[in-house]
Amino acid sequence: MKIDVLALFPEILAPALQTGILRRAQEADKLAVNVHHLRDWATDKHQSVDDYLYGGGAGMILKPAPIFSALADLNREGTAHVIYLTPQGTPFTQSLAEALSLETHLILLCGRYKGIDERVRDRLITTEISIGDYVLSGGEIAALVLIDAIGRVLPGALGDYESAQVDSFSNELLDYPHYTRPAEFKGMHVPEVLLSGHHENIERWRYAEALKRTAERRPDLLQQLELSAEDVAILEAAGFCR
Numbered sequence: 001m002k003i004d005v006l007a008l009f010p011e012i013l014a015p016a017l018q019t020g021i022l023r024r025a026q027e028a029d030k031l032a033v034n035v036h037h038l039r040d041w042a043t044d045k046h047q048s049v050d051d052y053l054y055g056g057g058a059g060m061i062l063k064p065a066p067i068f069s070a071l072a073d074l075n076r077e078g079t080a081h082v083i084y085l086t087p088q089g090t091p092f093t094q095s096l097a098e099a100l101s102l103e104t105h106l107i108l109l110c111g112r113y114k115g116i117d118e119r120v121r122d123r124l125i126t127t128e129i130s131i132g133d134y135v136l137s138g139g140e141i142a143a144l145v146l147i148d149a150i151g152r153v154l155p156g157a158l159g160d161y162e163s164a165q166v167d168s169f170s171n172e173l174l175d176y177p178h179y180t181r182p183a184e185f186k187g188m189h190v191p192e193v194l195l196s197g198h199h200e201n202i203e204r205w206r207y208a209e210a211l212k213r214t215a216e217r218r219p220d221l222l223q224q225l226e227l228s229a230e231d232v233a234i235l236e237a238a239g240f241c242r
């Protein structure tokens with residue numbers, strides 16, 4: 001997977017790309033990330049990349065020419081999936097991260113100021129993505145969120161592959177509670193079933209806890225699932241009515 005990022009503040013991404021799973025994915029050649037400075041494609045003597053709005057109004061937007069030139073250079077084969085990060089985009093989810101992890105080349109365009117000229121979106125953008133219902137000062141942090149979520153599900157990127165399979169959202173549920181040693185800490189006890197060595201009971205307990213936690217914290221996620229009769233029984237026994 002190759003990812004090109006086009007940004008006005010490329011330095012925001014550098015430290016996270018050099019750390020942890022993203023670092024290892026790159027060292028193992030599962031992932032190649034190149035961060036580019038949009039200003040490198042500016043053509044005037046002030047290297048300007050932004051301009052005032054036609055029709056008036058406060059703020060500046062990114063001009064089309066530098067972005068068109070940059071994307072022509074970065075997408076020579078024309079095969080890249082070009083993503084614009086914007087609060088107006090499709091909400092980013094685990095399933096979108098997994099779908100994007102199957103692409104071979106992504107280009108992430110990070111906006112700044114009030115956005116970009118609409119003609120860039122009309123002509124060059126494949127998909128617009130938002131990471132949530134709030135406004136960031138630019139797309140760089142959102143791009144990093146995408147790269148992190150995609151990078152950790154790339155085949156072979158995660159040493160402990162299983163932990164990506166069972167964590168929150170991979171089965172559409174929030175994760176169950178975790179405990180490590182000691183079995184008693186400040187008077188608080190690890191649930192007995194986890195000490196029992198009975199793997200079937202442990203799996204059942206974990207599944208029930210994930211289900212209850214999701215019902216309590218994210219009922220909107222449960223609404224989207226087909227619950228089995230056992231699921232309903234677990235939830236009713238715990239006082240959740242549907």
Ligand code: 6GU
Binds near residue numbers: 087139142
């Ligand atoms: Cl992708 N960009 C910006 N600037 N703000 C956001 C966002 C993206 N997603 C949520 N808020």
